[in-house]
Amino acid sequence: MVDIGMPLNNTVRENMAPIPTNLKATMNPDWQNFLAQHGATLDAGVVQRFGDTAAELVATAQGTVLCDLSQFGVLKVSGEDAQNFLQNLFSSDVREVSEQRAQGSSLNSPKGRMQATFLIWRSGADYFLHLPRALCPGIQKKLSMYVLRAKVKISDASDEMICLGLSGASAANLVQECFGSVPQDMLVVEQHDNASVIRAGAQRFQINTTPQHAPALWQKFSAAAHPAGSPCWDWLNIRAGIPVILPATQEQFVPQMANLDLIGGVSFKKGCYPGQEIVARMQYLGKLKRRMYLAHIEGNTVPQPGDELYSADMEGQASGMVVNATAAPGGGCDLLAVVQISSREAQTVHLQSLQGEALNFLPLPYTIP
DSSP states (O other): OOSSSSOOHHHHHTTTOSSSOSOOOOOOOHHHHHHHHHOEEEEEEEESSSSOOHHHHHHHHHHHEEEOOTEEEEEEEEEEHHHHHHHHTSSSSSGGGBHHHHHHEEEEEETOOOOEEEEEETTEEEOOOEEEEEGGHHHHHHHHHHHHTOOOOEEETTOOOEEEEEEEEHHHHHHHHHHSOOSSSBBEEEOSSEEEEEEETOOOOOOEEEETTTTHHHHHHHTTSSOOHHHHHHHHHTTTTTTOOOOOGGGGGGGGGGGGGGGTOOOOSOOOTTHHHHHHHHTTTOOOOOOEEEEEESSSOOOOOTTTTEEETTTTTTTEEEEEEEOOOTEEEEEEEEEEEEHHSSSEEEEETTTTTTTEEEEOOOOOO
């Protein structure tokens, strides 16, 4: 049950599915022009590279890089009921989000399957949801259907906010030089006059700013950090074991399958939300048969989210699915894949067929129970 002030009527229920994914938010045109003038190659409003993708990936692994994060969009949730509204819809305890603390979370179907994953942060009374740009229109519509009489407004702020990614050995020093301080712990947020800084990893930061201030920040950071395309930030997310739900993988996984419970995106102490009964039952009564793993494959053809995986023990049925994938530094591809635990432990897992590329599993930066 989702307590949002009044029950959903049949019209709302019928209009809630499916989520449209053929609509896309657009990048701020002034920011797009700025990036193009500074050497960016863009496709559908997303920076693909600043020259040589392979060199940028090597720089991501060995140096310090600066990424535009326009493969993601931002939804803004405002109004006096915003916290309770999100608390009653998302898998995490949104009450723990503050101006000093960000959080991962998910929106799930009534069957407990993830429709989107988010990074959530707060500025004043407003909440910001960072998610793939292609999902923004559909998720905005989905959330709006839950508003009913709640004092909440949901808007697409993708055009009003520029998000930058800074990663590498010098990233903390660059943040210190620019802002005078550095968030010390994972997902700690520091608020500044024209930007907020979120620590996204040991050597990784997300800077959220305005279109007016983004060019100056870019020029300051790019003097010491190698500009890199969106695949580089995607690779960092993959290596960190952070799943990003995309159109092809919507409603494919319960949160635990994609390890969201291991990275703080699920609360088992909060009240009801869509799919909560399924998620809780799997946690306390069920046996989880699939988990998400990090793997590498040879070859230069990047797998697509939603590609199926096969192993000999499953007798023709898929034993897993690709969540995210991108080219890896040094060749081949790295990917996150939800795989049958028994297949991962005892079999060779292949991409798309038993004759496909074999997955070489790698350790994640956190422990799988």
